[in-house]
Amino acid sequence: MGGVGTVGAMDTPCDLWTGYTNADGYGVQHVGGQVRYTHTLAWEAVNGPVPDGLQLDHLCRVRACRAVAHLEPVTSQVNTLRGEGVAALNARKVACPQGHPYTPENTRMTPRGQRMCRTCRRAQNSARKSRLRAEWLAAGVPRRY
Secondary structure, eight states, X not given: OOEEEEOTTOSSEEEBOOSOBOTTSOBEEEETTEEEEHHHHHHHHHHOSOOTTOEEXXXXXXXXXXXGGGEEEEOHHHHHHHSSSHHHHHHTOOBOXXXXXXXXXXXXXXXXXXXXXXXXXXXXXHHHHHHHHHHHHHHTOOOOO
16 A cells, blocks of 8 residues: 655656555455455556456566556567576576577477577587597597598
């Protein structure tokens, strides 16, 4: 209910729910025997139901905020990628840990959907082959041509 100063680039202050919040920090209340998010109730009071397949994203990043101007209906993927979770943080990376850029030419997607740097993978394969050759020579394994 009470307002707070302007958050980030928002022109209006957050409208923080001062009642019960769940473990994730979202305001919740019981309505008609159901537990509902307070930001969803505020959105529905002004705009009607959230469109099917969409969820409300807090543009202000404050989960207890129920200011309708701070909410935007987006897909689950957009909401996740805008967040601060592991998936969002990894998606924002533009280079591998060794600094090689994640470009279409230098990036391979694994079957699990992870990005792999082709430059690093080539270096790993080359080092592995060199290590195996050295082990074979030390063990007296004849070279293959």
